[in-house]
Amino acid sequence: MSKELNLWLDDLLKDIKIIQFKRKNSRRVRIDIAPEALPALLELLQGRASYVHLSAISCVDWIEDDEFELVYHVWSYETNSLVSAHTRISREPGVYLSVYDLYTPAAFFERDIHEMFGLYFEGSPDMEKFILTEWNGPPPMRKDFDSEAFVNQTFNWEEYHPQWLKDIEAEGGGITTRPEDVR
Amino acid sequence: MNELDKIPVRQEISVAEGNVKRSNPLANVFDELVRFCQSRSMFMLHYCTGCGAIELPPAMTSRFDMERLGIQPMVTPRQADILLITGYVSVKTLKRIILTYEQMPSPKYVIGICSCTVNGGMYWQSYATAKVLKEYLPVDIYIAGCMPRPEAVISGLRDLMGDIKSGRADNWKRYFQNYDHYLGNQQQLFGEDWQTPTDIIAEAEHYGLMTDQTLGEHTALLQKHQQPLEALEFSLGEKREKIQGENPREKNNE
Numbered sequence: 001m002s003k004e005l006n007l008w009l010d011d012l013l014k015d016i017k018i019i020q021f022k023r024k025n026s027r028r029v030r031i032d033i034a035p036e037a038l039p040a041l042l043e044l045l046q047g048r049a050s051y052v053h054l055s056a057i058s059c060v061d062w063i064e065d066d067e068f069e070l071v072y073h074v075w076s077y078e079t080n081s082l083v084s085a086h087t088r089i090s091r092e093p094g095v096y097l098s099v100y101d102l103y104t105p106a107a108f109f110e111r112d113i114h115e116m117f118g119l120y121f122e123g124s125p126d127m128e129k130f131i132l133t134e135w136n137g138p139p140p141m142r143k144d145f146d147s148e149a150f151v152n153q154t155f156n157w158e159e160y161h162p163q164w165l166k167d168i169e170a171e172g173g174g175i176t177t178r179p180e181d182v183r
Numbered sequence: 184m185n186e187l188d189k190i191p192v193r194q195e196i197s198v199a200e201g202n203v204k205r206s207n208p209l210a211n212v213f214d215e216l217v218r219f220c221q222s223r224s225m226f227m228l229h230y231c232t233g234c235g236a237i238e239l240p241p242a243m244t245s246r247f248d249m250e251r252l253g254i255q256p257m258v259t260p261r262q263a264d265i266l267l268i269t270g271y272v273s274v275k276t277l278k279r280i281i282l283t284y285e286q287m288p289s290p291k292y293v294i295g296i297c298s299c300t301v302n303g304g305m306y307w308q309s310y311a312t313a314k315v316l317k318e319y320l321p322v323d324i325y326i327a328g329c330m331p332r333p334e335a336v337i338s339g340l341r342d343l344m345g346d347i348k349s350g351r352a353d354n355w356k357r358y359f360q361n362y363d364h365y366l367g368n369q370q371q372l373f374g375e376d377w378q379t380p381t382d383i384i385a386e387a388e389h390y391g392l393m394t395d396q397t398l399g400e401h402t403a404l405l406q407k408h409q410q411p412l413e414a415l416e417f418s419l420g421e422k423r424e425k426i427q428g429e430n431p432r433e434k435n436n437e
């Protein structure tokens with residue numbers, strides 16, 4: 001049964017012109033789709049092939065292309081396979097549709113992406129701060145946020161070769177095996 | 184009343200500045216006994232902040248058995264003497280650590296387990312973690328490693344016991360003596376209006392540990408921004424109703 005459904009689904013998806021379909025193995029499918037058509041695809045998958053489990057939405061910042069890539073991972077218990085639907089939207093203004101009406105857990109993933117990438121989801125129930133409640137800087141997972149510069153500006157560092165260690169070394173002690181000796 | 188004052192219990196404070204031994208040999212014996220007892224009965228609050236926490240269950244339970252050293256886990260800061268910080272400390276967590284630390288009764292000891300507490304460890308580049316723990320609280324012992332094995336944890340705890348026994352473990356006093364320094368670092372990270380419910384300055388007076396480093400520009404800033412504490416509003420029910428009202432699904436169903 002599940003084999004048949006898979007074949008049937010593959011045929012159907014290959015026929016649709018606006019998407020790129022690639023079956024990686026019996027349990028994984030990659031689909032590249034235009035942002036306008038993504039909700040429709042998810043609805044089709046959920047309704048017709050029981051892809052009822054949205055396991056994650058991931059986001060990638062392709063700063064050179066000026067685009068965000070969103071990946072919706074949906075799992076079906078009927079066909080035992082995972083569909084990853086990839087779509088790209090432009091970085092500016094960075095607004096996309098929420099799929100909360102199809103998958104309730106999307107609320108959390110979207111809220112998280114909004115916080116980390118600054119991408120806004122229209123129709124998502126809550127776009128408040130989620131984990132970084134005490135963070136006032138720019139969305140930190142965007143590629144244009146320089147984490148290293150921020151760290152160097154905000155924090156001090158422990159000294160690597162402090163005076164007390166030099167004193168010990170002067171007496172003949174100290175670190176016996178240096179990292180350079182091992183590598 | 185006068186008689187009671189002569190009992191040398193509180194005199195321990197004068198032991199603070201390096202001169203561990205007192206002139207009266209009998210008092211010395213007494214101090215040593217107190218410190219010995221202290222070092223053999225410690226209650227440990229483990230603040231499991233990072234991955235290093237995973238080494239604590241074997242260190243505490245039957246395999247390596249910390250209890251044979253007299254160290255027991257404790258569930259509340261009010262009844263603990265050791266604060267064990269096990270791993271990377273995010274800025275959000277650091278706030279909670281400071282609140283916890285300030286609630287512990289003195290004498291109190293802080294142990295930083297893992298390289299992350301020393302210098303940021305492998306999260307040195309992360310925007311979210313605080314790097315050098317001892318800038319924000321006085322740390323008694325660091326146990327380096329990513330992550331340190333239970334043997335290392337236990338050997339670190341034995342070092343701490345040795346320090347307590349010989350009277351060298353008095354870093355907790357530094358928090359009161361240099362409060363302005365620690366508060367300044369905290370304010371730099373958390374913003375100017377950072378405040379905790381514990382009145383450290385009053386406690387420093389109580390312990391007789393006021394120095395000219397206790398008060399300064401940062402404590403002045405604290406007093407300027409300080410707001411009296413109020414009980415938190417308990418509004419879980421209302422909030423839930425509000426969110427449900429905004430649920431687009433329910434609207435669609437109507």
Ligand code: SF4
Binds near residue numbers: 234270328330
């Ligand atoms: S030192 Fe290593 S084990 Fe410890 S908290 Fe950091 S990353 Fe985790």
